[in-house]
Amino acid sequence: MDSIATETAPLCEAELLGVVPYADALEMQAQRVALRADGGCADRLWLLEHPHVLTLGRNAHETHVLADRARLAALGVEIHECGRGGDVTYHGPGQLVAYPIVDLAPDRCDLHRYVRDLEQVLLRVLAAWGIRGHLVPGRTGVWVERPGAPPAKIAAIGVRVSRWITSHGIALNVRTDLRYFDLIVPCGLAGSAVTSMAELLPDPPTVAQVAERFAQEFGVVFARRVQFR
């Protein structure tokens, strides 16, 4: 991978983890945040997929999970509560999940800016495959227009910051089986929907390809020297 930022930019180690159970990822993040806060490591960008899981953010309402526990179990879908912002989210195979564990101090201490920057990274990644994403005022995440259909959400953002160390992050639908989103209240009123790169492209990329591109664009937007481990 090309080094995008200059040699003097802070290092951010990127790592492709493959499929990681949600609980393990939570534990890894907690440890890494503590280590990063103590200055014991560089910034880290984890790129992974989760097995089927519904996660409930801090503001989540259990009623937004439409399926009961028995049905979720039958489908092999776990359910987890977690300390990020936002409501109910689905993660699963074919969806790129990126967890940046980076220190926003001293020059990026602004939560809104952080979310906007993540949105910019996502827009740049989508643009690399010719998909024009856009933002919806008042909502987080990235949306795309579809011919003859209402805009659909392609990527979600839910982040947490502890002493300006970030955790959680984004989920971008690359080849996600979108039927799993039917288990939760869709993003907004009837008509609002979710989509994936595979739904929009005749020849969609793999999650790994999108992950590499994400790391690259992350380096550009966050002025980090991204190195794959």
Added chain:
Amino acid sequence: MAKTDVIMPQMGESIAEGTITKWLKKPGDAVRRDEPLFEISTDKVDAEIPSPAAGVLAEIKVGEGQTVEVNTVVGIIAENAAEAAASAAAPATAPAPAAASPAATTAPAPAKPAAPQPARSPVAHTPAPAAAVAQAATTALRETATPAGHDAESVEELRRTRSTPLVRRIAKEEGVDISHIQGTGISGRVTKKDLLAHLEAGGPAVAPTLGAPVPAAAAPAPMPAGPVFRPGDNVVVEPMSLMRKRIAEHMVMSKRTSAHVHTIYEMDCSNIMSTRNQVQADFVRRHGQKLTITPFVVKAVVEALRAVPVVNASVDGDNIVYKKDINVGVAVALEWGLIVPVIHHADELSLVGINTRVADLANRARGKQLKPEEVQGGTFTVTNPGVFGSLFGTPIISQPQVAILGMGMIEKRVRVIENDAIVIKPMMYTCLSYDHRIIDGAVADQFMGSLKKTLETADFKALL
């Protein structure tokens, strides 16, 4: 005293406020500098905020779920435990300096003439009376948080010995035994505010918690025959909090005043539940709060009150007083009692407006931040015992109103519909308690019929 204010931090240029989602420390807990102290939520981002100093968390000023502007003081860190205790007792002097001194130095309150509105009393304008009443009742809560090491001392002992010298002096001057006052300080210690509230309460009975002044005719309830307990009986005697006393007086007075009759209807909630579920996610995103069932019911109540005006009325001697304003009280259960904030002009609000008002009033009721006028002027009341699992309650009318609606639990029940088909529907019993002096059974059922029709068939999406 070395104290450090904990403030709501500025977490971004365009972020003006934050919501405290969780305190990671309790008052009295030791904290290290930079140790996570509380969590906040802004938009979709959650953040953990470190302690600005080392010491002991002396006081939490902004509770969980409350949203405050950036730079608001949300808590106080004291250098050590002793200071933390002192600072917890001190706030009484801070919010009411001007008002406190006259009450402290003049004659005790019982000498005052009977005034039905607490807002006219010298101390009440600083803390809202309902809030003061509510605060006086929090002892039981605080006691559960008694720091280890104090367990051996009785609460009475603590109140007497650990109150500040100022409080003890005022108590002595006023001839009050402070061990009988419900304290709101640490471990139930009596603060100056508690003491002044107690002196104030020596005055006439008022009913701020129920939004209606108690008529002067309301005499105390007659004592039951025979003593409730004898010396040596295995009982614990605890004085009622002010709020408890007001509720007790008002309930008995209302039962004596109105001829209570109840009518119970079962409502099919499919319409409101599906509307709510469809719009919820978008509603939360747009308004930053959840849409509850209550505003749907309030909206339907407004329609029914318009259709049957005698339910939105009062009795004045031989006259029926029809209220032109529709002010709906919504009962809020508190850990220490009950309060009924009022949605004034509910008929002029949209569903969103009602939802916002209900959430705001309930929040502030729990935070003891209600203003006196916000619990007064109700013309009808809605209460929701269903949240606790009740099928339906038969509530007591809040005087001088003439009716109150109790919502039961919404649960799926099997119904037989047209063509003898069996379906599962979310159903809710609702009970109207009405004053038969002026409302006849047929009229009450007309009201309930209107309520049912609106709940089951109205296009609430159009009313958002």
